Amino acid sequence: MRRVVLLGGGYVTLHAYGALVRRLRGALRRGEVEIVVLSADTVHNFHGFTGEVVAGLLPIALTQTPLTEAMPRARVLHARVTRVDLVARRVHYSGVDGDEDLTYDALVVGTGGREPLDAVDGLAGRGLTLRGPGDLAELLQRVRVVDGPVVVVGGGLAGVELAAALAARVPQVVLVQSADRVVPALHTEQPRLAARCTTELSRLGVDVRTGVRVVAAEDGSVTLSDGSVVRTHTVLATTGQRAVALPGLERLPRDDRGRLVTTRELLVAPDVWSAGDAASVAHPRSGIPVTANALWAIKAGDQVGRNVARALAGRPGRRFRYLGLGQAASFGVGRGVADLYGLPLTGWVAWAMRVGFFVRFMPTRSRAVRVPGELIRRARAAQPPARLAVTR
Template sequence: MTTLVRGGHRARHRVVLLGGGYVTLHAYAGLMRHAGRAVRAGEVQVVVISTDDAHSFHGFTGEVLAGLLPYDRTRTPLVDAMPHAHVVLGRATAIDADRRVVRYMLADDEAGRHVDPQHDSDSDSGSHSDANSDPHHERVLDYDALVVGTGGREPATAVPGLAEHGFTLRAPGDIAVLTERVREAAAHRGLRRHTVVVAGGGMAGVEMAAAVADFGGARVRVELVHSGDAILPELRDEQPRLARRAEQELRRLGVRVRLGVRLASVTEDHAYLSDGTSLPATTVIATIGQRPVHVPGLDAHRDPRGRLVTRPDLAVVDGVWAAGDAACVVHPTTGEPVPANALWAIKGGEHVGRNLARTLRGRPTRPFAYRGLGQAASFGVGRSISELYGIPFTGWVAWVLRLTFFLRFMPSRRKAAQVVTDFARHAAHGRNAPAPAGPAVAEPAVAEPAVADLAAARTA
C-alpha cells in the first residue's frame, strides 16, 4: 500500500468506496476525521461509486409512512455528505484484488458528464474520451484501498410477483411511491377498506405495520405476516417484556398478526400466503431480510450467504475492507456474526475509516472492538420500545432515546434540525400541522460539484 510521502514528493493515494449507504458515509467520515488534511491537500483521492445519488436514512422510514416527516428528510445527496469525494453514479461490476482494480459501469444518464477519476487524477484537462460517452462501456479504476459497503436488498425475486406488484424498503424509489400509496388509501372516502399486507415480523416489519395503521386509521386494514411463532425474535429471548409491549401496541392500532405463514406470491390486488390464504391487498410491503448486493470477485472470501468474511480489523484481503450487510463481521466477544442493521454498519464504517487513516501513516491497524448499544422500535409519537445496554425502556422515555440516537447519526445536521422542527410542529398541531416547505420527494443530486471540488483541491 502506498504512503502519503514518496521520495519527498506528494503521492496520490486512491481510496474507492463502493455504495452510498452507512458504511461508505461513515468510512469517509472516519477517514476525514483522522486524515482529512491529506484528502483536502490532494494527497489522497476519495472516489465513491454508487447506484444512488443520495444517501437514504432508513431510521425514520416509519415516520415518513405515518405522515410525520416528509420523504426528503431521509435523503441526503452524496455530494453534500461527502464534499471532498469524487462521486460517480454507477454500478461496480467486478473486483480484482490481485491487480487492485475495480470495474464499473455508469448510470445511463451519467455518461455525458462523467469525468473518469483515473484520468482526472493524472491530468488537469478533464477531457472526455469516446468511451466516457458510452454508458454501457465498462470502466476500470485502480485503487490503493477499496471499501465494500454495497449493503443488502430484500430478495424481491424470491416471492413471485413481489418485484412487480409489491414494495421493499431498500429498492430505489419504493419508499416515495409507497408513501403516496398509503396517503391515498388513508384519504379514500369509499366504503371499501384498503388492505395493506406487511411481510416480516422483525423490527422493520413491526414498525412499518404500526406506521401504516397509525396513519391510515379506520380506512386501512393492516395484516402482518410472519413465518415464526412470535414477532420480534431479535427481542424475544433477552427482552420479552419489550416484545409483549410491541404486541400490545399492534393490537391497539388494529394490526392483525398472522404467525407461522409466509408470503407466497403477490398479484396486482392479492397477497397469497403459504397456508393457502388469499388476502385482497391494495399494497404489499416486504421486510423479509436482506441479501448482500453481490459484486463479482473475492469469491474465496465469502460465507455461504455471500457475505465477505472479514479479519478482526475488517479487512478482507490486503487493500480491501468491508462492513455492513455486505460483510460477515464477527462480534468481538460472542464470536457470532454481528446483526445486519444500521448501527453495526455505521460503527463498522467508522472503524474502517480509522484503519484507512492508520495504514496511510504506516501504522498497524486495530481490531473492531465495538460491542453494541441497543435497539428500538416506534409505534407513534411517544410510543416506543427501546433497549440500551440491556436496560429496557418504553413509552416517552424510549421514544426520546430513539429520536436522540437517530438524530445523532443523521448525515445532515440541517435535516436533523428540520426533523426536530417537524416533530415540534406535530406536537403543537397534530395531524393538522401545516406541511413543511420543500418537495415531498428529493430532487436528483448532481455529481458535478464533487468533480469541481476535486479539481479545486488539485490545483490549490
C-alpha cells in the same frame, strides 16, 4: 495521488468517509489522497427515521441527503459497479458517460443487502423493499391511493415498526409472520418489550397473522400458506436481507447469507475492507456475527475508515472493538420500546432516547436540528388524533 474508493452510499461509506477526512485532512488538502464514492443512488437514505416518514411525521426530503452534500471532500460518481478486479486493483462501473473504470489503493465495500424477493413466487417485481434507490418514495406514492390492505411480510422489529407506521396512513394493514409470534428474538431477550410491541399493534388495528407465510403474489393479491387470499396492491417485504453480490468478489469467503467474511480488522482481501449488511462481522466478545442494522454499520464503517487511513500510512489496522448498544422501535410520538444495554425502556423515555440517538447520527447538523420540531408539529396536526396520539 493515492485513491480510496468507497462503494455504496449508505452508513458504511458515510462513516468511513468521515473517519478518513478526520485523519487525512492534510493529505486531502495537498492532493496526495483522493476519495471516490461510487453509488447507484444520488442520496444517502437515513433509514433510522423511515417509520416516521411512512407515518407522515417527517418529510422524506429531510432523511435523504445528497451524497455531494454529505461528503463534500469526495468525488461522487452516480454509477453501478459492474466488476471488481482484485488483481489489477480496478473497479469497473457503468455511469452517465457509459462504461468506465478506475484504479484504487484502498477499496471499501459498503454495498449493503436486499430482501430476497425471489424466494416467494411472483413477489419479485410486485413486492417493495426499503433498501434500494427510490424504494421509500415508491411506497409513499402507493399508500396515497390504497386498494385493499397493505401487506407487510416479516414480523421482526423492523416489520413491526413499519406496520405500525403504515397504520397511521392507511385503513388496513396486514402483518404476516412465519413464526408463531412477532419479534421472536425480542421475546427471548426482552419479553416485556415484545409484549409491548404486540399491544401497540393491537392498539393501531394491525391485522397480525402469525404461523403463516406468503407463498405467492399476483397483481392485486397475495396467497398465504393457510390458503387464505389477501387482496392488496402493495406488499412490503421486511424479511431480512441477502448481501448484494459484486462480480469479481465471488472467490472471497462468504457466510450462508452471502455476506463477505471479514477479519477482526474488517479486511476481506488485501487492501479491501467491508462492513454493514454486505459483511459478516464477528462480535468482538462472542465471535457471533453482529446484527445487520444501522448502529453496527455506523460503528464498523468508522473503524474501516480508521484502518484505511492507517494502511495508507503504512501502519497495521486495529481490531473492531465495539460491543453494541441495544435496539429500539417507535409506534408514534411518545410511544416506543428500547433495549439499552439490556435495560428495557418503554413510552416517552424509549421514544426520546431513540430520537436523540438517530438525530446524533444524521449526515448533516442542518437536517438534524429540524427533526424534533418537525415531529412535534406534525404529530399535533395529524388526523385522526387517535392514531398518532401522544401518551400522557
